[in-house]
Amino acid sequence: xxxxxxxxxxxxxxxxxxxxxxxxxxxxxxxxxxxxxxxxxxxxxxxxxxxxxxxxxxxxxxxxxxxxxxxxxxxxxxxxxxxxxxxxxxxxxxxxxxxxxxxxxxxxxxxxxxxxxxxxxxxxxxxxxxxxxxxxxxxxxxxxxxxxxxxxxxxxxxxxxxxxxxxxxxxxxxxxxxxxxxxxxxxxxxxxxxxxxxxxxxxxxxxxxxxxxxxxxxxxxxxxxxxxxxxxxxxxxxxxxxxxxxxxx
Amino acid sequence: xxxxxxxxxxxxxxxxxxxxxxxxxxxxxxxxxxxxxxxxxxxxxxxxxxxxxxxxxxxxxxxxxxxxxxxxxxxxxxxxxxxxxxxxxxxxxxxxxxxxxxxxxxxxxxxxxxxxxxxxxxxxxxxxxxxxxxxxxxxxxxxxxxxxxxxxxxxxxxxxxxxxxxxxxxxxxxxxxxxxxxxxxxxxxxxxxxxxxxxxxxxxxxxxxxxxxxxxxxxxxxxxxxxxxxxxxxxxxxxxxxxxxxxxxxxxxxxxxxxxxxxxxxxxxxxxxxxxxxxxxxxxxxxxxxxxxxxxxxxxxxxxxxxxxxxxxxx
Numbered sequence: 037x038x039x040x041x042x043x044x045x046x047x048x049x050x051x052x053x054x055x056x057x058x059x060x061x062x063x064x065x066x067x068x069x070x071x072x073x074x075x076x077x078x079x080x081x082x083x084x085x086x087x088x089x090x091x092x093x094x095x096x097x098x099x100x101x102x103x104x105x106x107x108x109x110x111x112x113x114x115x116x117x118x119x120x121x122x123x124x125x126x127x128x129x130x131x132x133x134x135x136x137x138x139x140x141x142x143x144x145x146x147x148x149x150x151x152x153x154x155x156x157x158x159x160x161x162x163x164x165x166x167x168x169x170x171x172x173x174x175x176x177x178x179x180x181x182x183x184x185x186x187x188x189x190x191x192x193x194x195x196x197x198x199x200x201x202x203x204x205x206x207x208x209x210x211x212x213x214x215x216x217x218x219x220x221x222x223x224x225x226x227x228x229x230x231x232x233x234x235x236x237x238x239x240x241x242x243x244x245x246x247x248x249x250x251x252x253x254x255x256x257x258x259x260x261x262x263x264x265x266x267x268x269x270x271x272x273x274x275x276x277x278x279x280x281x282x283x284x285x
Numbered sequence: 286x287x288x289x290x291x292x293x294x295x296x297x298x299x300x301x302x303x304x305x306x307x308x309x310x311x312x313x314x315x316x317x318x319x320x321x322x323x324x325x326x327x328x329x330x331x332x333x334x335x336x337x338x339x340x341x342x343x344x345x346x347x348x349x350x351x352x353x354x355x356x357x358x359x360x361x362x363x364x365x366x367x368x369x370x371x372x373x374x375x376x377x378x379x380x381x382x383x384x385x386x387x388x389x390x391x392x393x394x395x396x397x398x399x400x401x402x403x404x405x406x407x408x409x410x411x412x413x414x415x416x417x418x419x420x421x422x423x424x425x426x427x428x429x430x431x432x433x434x435x436x437x438x439x440x441x442x443x444x445x446x447x448x449x450x451x452x453x454x455x456x457x458x459x460x461x462x463x464x465x466x467x468x469x470x471x472x473x474x475x476x477x478x479x480x481x482x483x484x485x486x487x488x489x490x491x492x493x494x495x496x497x498x499x500x501x502x503x504x505x506x507x508x509x510x511x512x513x514x515x516x517x518x519x520x521x522x523x524x525x526x527x528x529x530x531x532x533x534x535x536x537x538x539x540x541x542x543x544x545x546x547x548x549x550x551x552x553x554x555x556x557x558x559x560x561x562x563x564x565x566x567x568x569x570x571x572x573x574x575x576x577x578x579x580x581x582x583x584x585x586x587x588x589x590x591x592x593x594x595x596x597x598x599x600x
Contacts, residue, residue: 130397160401160417254422
């Protein structure tokens with residue numbers, strides 16, 4: 037079966053104002069709205085579109101995280117994924133551990149394409165896709181803004197600092213998504229009802245034969261320094277004058 | 286044991302990217318570190334010589350291979366790993382080049398990666414931004430094994446030229462290189478303006494510019510000021526400006542002396558990209574826009590009148 041594996045992560049919603057705990061042990065997540073990482077939503081949307089145009093037969097969505105992550109898997113199923121896999125894990129899961137678990141899922145599911153977000157908006161590591169491609173010894177196409185499949189290869193347009201780069205990769209491959217790849221669909225109420233009947237399997241690291249390892253200790257969280265609020269100028273002339281005074285013009 | 290740091294050079298085949306000098310600065314923050322720069326290229330002559338000029342660099346390694354003509358992470362990563370044995374740290378820039386490549390290196394080494402290093406406190410302690418810069422996190426590695434890192438460009442000044450050039454050695458790497466990734470093309474607008482990532486002055490436009498045509502008043506003022514031009518995500522999404530001009534969490538994170546935000550409301554993801562600017566100017570018709578919360582100088586009004594007037598005033 038032509039299958040696409042999509043990885044998603046449960047993160048604090050992009051619109052929530054982040055606050056660091058006073059004791060510096062983390063950020064406040066209690067009672068905070070959670071969501072699918074926006075880049076992962078784009079990854080899922082792309083997989084669904086590929087399936088809808090007949091280039092794939094099944095979309096499997098996977099996550100690694102605490103029990104509550106099943107909420108995001110249900111949302112992904114409501115968007116249109118066929119099945120969900122939940123690798124239950126509490127605490128810190130570093131990119132290497134996540135990639136090892138995903139590699140085990142790849143061995144079981146044999147996808148021809150793996151699509152992940154380019155980074156999660158909580159820890160902003162931006163590593164898992166590349167680490168997975170390295171462990172799997174397969175191509176990576178990061179920061180994708182366009183994906184075209186033809187037979188055994190994919191042509192990917194990547195958003196790079198210089199502009200747009202196009203590469204061709206043999207399949208299977210790991211793709212990571214950038215913002216302009218697509219606009220994810222909204223979930224409709226009937227789809228939420230239907231998603232409740234779709235299969236969701238729960239696994240854990242031990243069942244996959246992977247031991248999660250934390251190589252970086254989280255020592256301290258702190259808020260960033262705040263910028264001082266500046267002054268208002270009344271017109272262009274006053275602005276130019278002020279910038280000249282500071283030697284900026 | 287003192288640190289031995291390998292910095293992976295970013296370049297276009299002819300010119301060393303300024304990001305490499307910033308990685309060297311980051312490495313120099315670790316007292317006593319021995320810094321080696323590796324240049325992987327088809328022909329490393331010019332770039333190797335430039336890398337050898339950077340202050341603090343002890344040695345430059347060049348790895349020449351026709352397969353290195355275009356920077357493909359899958360091709361470069363195994364060569365870096367083949368050279369990695371003597372080093373304690375492997376650093377690359379937090380640019381699309383470095384982010385794509387270094388995490389693949391970390392994967393092959395099964396080593397931890399610290400992304401977006403903004404400060405090195407010791408050989409094992411690093412500080413980095415998380416949650417789009419809304420929190421800073423200090424992490425500590427075990428001291429066993431290697432650490433891979435990407436260096437946040439806005440946090441370091443470029444290393445200057447040193448007194449004497451470092452020796453350049455050709456390294457031979459014999460590892461199988463995958464052929465499953467192939468470069469096709471790169472499209473980049475040619476511009477005479479300064480590079481957005483390193484410019485001392487940047488003028489950025491938002492959706493309020495209204496069209497690609499609307500951006501012309503910014504280009505005109507930028508040329509008068511010797512500034513680079515950037516854009517908000519909204520302006521890039523709307524097609525007013527190309528993706529390489531995007532400033533913000535998922536675009537470029539910059540630290541110019543002067544940043545002028547024109548018609549940009551100041552979404553948190555945009556502010557992430559400009560936090561380290563020395564002076565921020567905001568020009569917006571909405572006096573309540575969040576950009577004014579971080580601006581040193583704010584001007585409320587019609588940008589289509591204000592921008593040409595500024596240009597007249599400084600001509």
